[in-house]
Amino acid sequence: MTMLKEGRPTAPQAVTEADAAPATATGNRALMLEEALIFEIGSTDTTGVDFAQAPKVESRLGSLARTEAIGLPGLSEQETVRHYTRLSRQNYAIDLGLFPLGSCTMKHNPRLNEKVARMPGFADLHPLSPQSTVQGALAVIHELAEWLIKLTGMHSVAMSPKAGAHGELCGLLAIRAALEARGDARSVVLVPESAHGTNPATAAFCGYKVEDIPATPDGRVDLEALKARLGPDVAAVMITNPNTCGLFECDMKTISDAVHAAGAFVYCDGANFNAIVGRVRPGDLGVDAMHINLHKTFSTPHGGGGPGSGPVVLSQALAPFAPLPFVERRGDQFVLVEEETAEDHHAQTFGRMVAFHGQMGMFTRALAYILSHGADGLRQVAGDAVLNANYVLRSLDDVLDAPFGKSGPCMHEALFSDKGLAEGFTTLDIAKGLIDEGFHPMTMYFPLVVHGAMLVEPTETESKAALDQFIMALRSLAERAKAGEVALKGAPYYAPRRRLDETLAARKPVLTWTEPQVAQAAE
Secondary structure: OOOOOOOOOOOOOOOOOOOOOOOOOOOEEEOOOOOHHHHHHHHHOOOOOOOOOOOOOOOHHHOOOOOOOOOOOEEOHHHHHHHHHHHHHHHOOOOOOOOOOOOOOOOOHHHHHHHHHHHHHHHOOOOOOOEEEEEEHHHHHHHHHHHHHHHHOOOOOOOOOOOHHHHHHHHHHHHHHHHHHHOOOOOOOOOEOOOOOOOHHHHHHHEEEEEOEOOOOOOEEEEHHHHHOOOEEEEEEEEEOOOOOOOOOHHHHHHHHHHHHHEEEEEEEOOOHHHHHOOOOHHHHOOOEEOOOOOHHHHOOOOOOOOOOOOOOOOOOOOOOEEEEEEEEOOEEEEEEHHHHHOOOOOOOOOOOOOOOOOOHHHOOOHHHHHHHHHHHHHHHHHHHHHEEEEEEHHOOOOEEEEEEEOOOOOOOEEEEEOOOOOOOOOHHHHHHHHHOOOOEEEEOOOHHHHHHHHOOOOOOOOHHHHHHHHHHHHHHHHHHOOOOOHHHOOOOOOOOOOOOOHHHHHHHOOOOOOOOOOOOOO
């Protein structure tokens, strides 16, 4: 007997509520174990370890002493390990399968990078160490900075910003400082419809009024509308290139020339730099400031609220206003410049954005990635990212609507819409169906310029075999949605949880656990 002839079906079977497998007594589904909250497993009035009775001592905490029980459950080591191991089995990760999130670039992080970051000479550093004792670390920051400047064709780079949005803030603060230095009060930032959502938020945070610039039918910035709006009140244009529709802004140089002629600056959202790294230098296109998400282009860890890094490259016009601190080479020594002095070249800095120098762990990972690839390898990174995205686009544009499919090749991500699905079926149904197929859903309903958007970014690290499996799954779901298959409305069937009320969860999240009150028996 073989699994091909007997046993479980080798092809996906349609499952409905009526013919679904019966519920189990435990709530477990084979090896997918049902797991309660940790507060529901242990008891809050016991501990997992036996302690001798502590002697009574006088408290030195004063008004800070705890007045109520801490409320943590008492679990043994085995119970604790099992709890978190079971939870980990319910997480989707890049080490399990393809992560098709458009605009997020969830790609494999080479283990070599992790090994380098964990080397004692880097992992054991302290930010307050004397500079004479961390010359190697400062050299790493300086070398990474040189690579970023060369790859972008810019004049200098601020390494301290901690994320993409933090980098946007850095760029706009440098622009504002440059305008103030020349006594030019400007109040408006123009943001195209195809830009990342953090762009207008950052501009508003900096005190600017935000105005939209429409897109053309082919998904790119309307050049004539932009030129018509430029004026003495415009401080900057924030443009994402490649944009959120997965398209390269072909008029970028013309846009920059027009913006500069109007006395404003060009901020480029570099989140999608992985699509053009080694092939296009933003500095050659007239960009004044651009952040680089190290996780997206240079493969440092992404997500989870962990350490991020968003260095900002600056043009010669903005370089004097860059934030502190920065690493500078002076003879055979590296110096972390942390103070502004009137006689030095950083006297016009707008100040400091972070307490120290940035994320050392991300710098080591990014430099290891760059050095292991080399210039030719980084060029191939962009080529493979674009190739994979176009493979996905052309493999599915016969069953899914591709709104900009006739605008030429896409860049690093393929964009589809829910147009053409059967009445009552939406992007959400396809996304939930992908969970049953073993994939994390793609980015949904973004960019906002496309109704029912499905933004897919396969990244350059996926093999053709992996892409073919994903394409097969997405094609199957598109065909089911177009055919109006009712069972799809109930997906996911195989996830630990079914469809949730996502709106209610977002608006009224339950973030704390409250012990259920036991009803008193009536006397």
